[in-house]
Amino acid sequence: MAAQAQLTVPTDAELLQAQADLWRHSLYYMTSMAFQCAVKLGIPTTIHGLGGAASLPQLVTALSLPPAKLPYLRRIMRLLATSGVFATADVDVYRLTPISFLLLDGVDIDGHPSQTSVVLAATSRHCVEAALGLTDWFKKDVAGSPFEDLHGVTLFDGSMAEADPEIDAVFNEGLAAHDNSGFLAVLRECGDTLFQGLDSLTDCCGGDGTTARSIVEAFPQIKCTVLDLPRVIDNIPTDGVVNYVAGDMFKLVPPAQAVLVKLVLHHWSDEDCVKILAQCKKAIPSREEGGKVIVIDILVDPSSGPMHEAELLVDVAMMVFTNGRQRDESDWGEIFTKAGFTGYNIVKKLGARGVFEVYP
Numbered sequence: 001m002a003a004q005a006q007l008t009v010p011t012d013a014e015l016l017q018a019q020a021d022l023w024r025h026s027l028y029y030m031t032s033m034a035f036q037c038a039v040k041l042g043i044p045t046t047i048h049g050l051g052g053a054a055s056l057p058q059l060v061t062a063l064s065l066p067p068a069k070l071p072y073l074r075r076i077m078r079l080l081a082t083s084g085v086f087a088t089a090d091v092d093v094y095r096l097t098p099i100s101f102l103l104l105d106g107v108d109i110d111g112h113p114s115q116t117s118v119v120l121a122a123t124s125r126h127c128v129e130a131a132l133g134l135t136d137w138f139k140k141d142v143a144g145s146p147f148e149d150l151h152g153v154t155l156f157d158g159s160m161a162e163a164d165p166e167i168d169a170v171f172n173e174g175l176a177a178h179d180n181s182g183f184l185a186v187l188r189e190c191g192d193t194l195f196q197g198l199d200s201l202t203d204c205c206g207g208d209g210t211t212a213r214s215i216v217e218a219f220p221q222i223k224c225t226v227l228d229l230p231r232v233i234d235n236i237p238t239d240g241v242v243n244y245v246a247g248d249m250f251k252l253v254p255p256a257q258a259v260l261v262k263l264v265l266h267h268w269s270d271e272d273c274v275k276i277l278a279q280c281k282k283a284i285p286s287r288e289e290g291g292k293v294i295v296i297d298i299l300v301d302p303s304s305g306p307m308h309e310a311e312l313l314v315d316v317a318m319m320v321f322t323n324g325r326q327r328d329e330s331d332w333g334e335i336f337t338k339a340g341f342t343g344y345n346i347v348k349k350l351g352a353r354g355v356f357e358v359y360p
């Protein structure tokens with residue numbers, strides 16, 4: 001007879017806590033949907049327009065909602081205030097928090113463009129349906145992500161744009177808003193270590209050149225080149241500040257003293273990361289001549305407290321939506337070694353992101 005595990009019966013207090021935790025885990029999506037609803041209604045921007053704090057009746061009027069919806073709005077706002085999206089200033093009065101500051105339409109806060117499109121993309125029907133397909137996907141022997149398996153298209157490539165240009169635009173807007181945020185903090189916290197003394201830099205997958213332009217602004221001596229796919233580069237007007245090169249990072253990375261790879265590698269499998277980094281290595285001189293690759297990407301770190309849950313959520317999101325993953329230090333060390341690098345240094349952990357220098 002198979003051995004039966006000995007069950008230790010939980011205490012009453014533990015069982016009551018377990019029931020509450022079970023509700024939380026089963027209903028977390030209510031927070032996501034309430035969050036999406038607040039963004040779609042434009043509540044952060046409306047509170048901002050009302051001077052930074054607003055009562056429920058003020059919100060109902062400003063948003064042109066039926067007055068009978070006020071008690072329902074109260075319940076949504078109460079949940080979102082408990083989750084830190086808003087704060088309560090007084091009874092039934094809400095104000096903005098750092099999260100809702102990131103959701104103001106058309107307001108760029110210290111280089112963080114509005115993140116509304118990130119919320120709309122992440123909570124879109126396409127993404128939620130892909131997550132609902134996780135169980136079926138596990139049972140099938142397929143190579144692509146649950147998103148590809150369900151929708152038959154790959155996120156962020158031409159196939160998505162062809163199948164549904166409208167949602168593709170939301171995803172790309174969300175990606176740009178996400179990736180362009182926080183770079184001024186990198187410049188402030190470790191700009192000198194990373195960029196002082198460099199004469200040239202290639203931003204590999206640098207998109208529209210936003211990052212490269214802020215580097216040149218802070219370090220005008222650096223000759224900056226942005227590499228991206230022809231379909232991206234062909235739509236960028238030349239600006240005289242940065243040199244734009246259309247190409248494929250799997251074939252050639254334009255040579256420079258340093259190559260920057262920011263929020264790129266987490267979209268790719270380990271095998272592809274090794275190929276990309278090997279091309280980056282070919283583009284730079286020896287370590288003695290100052291050659292290095294700067295990698296800025298998510299660094300999963302169990303000691304990062306509440307940040308760690310976010311790191312794990314974006315890891316599973318990568319698994320559901322793409323073929324990429326988030327990596328801990330040993331994962332990063334392994335792909336750096338496999339790509340032929342001799343060492344690396346973690347210059348700083350900024351939020352969930354690690355800033356690495358990787359040496360040839």
Ligand SMILES: C[S@@+](CC[C@H](N)C(=O)[O-])C[C@H]1O[C@@H](n2cnc3c(N)ncnc32)[C@H](O)[C@@H]1O
Nearest residue numbers: 179180205206207228229232247248249262263
């Ligand atoms: C996640 S974004 C990069 C974000 C950017 N480094 C930033 O921090 O703002 C991905 C970019 O990689 C580009 N890309 C994808 N495949 C590429 C390839 N094979 N060669 C060059 N660029 C590529 C895409 O066009 C897109 O602009």
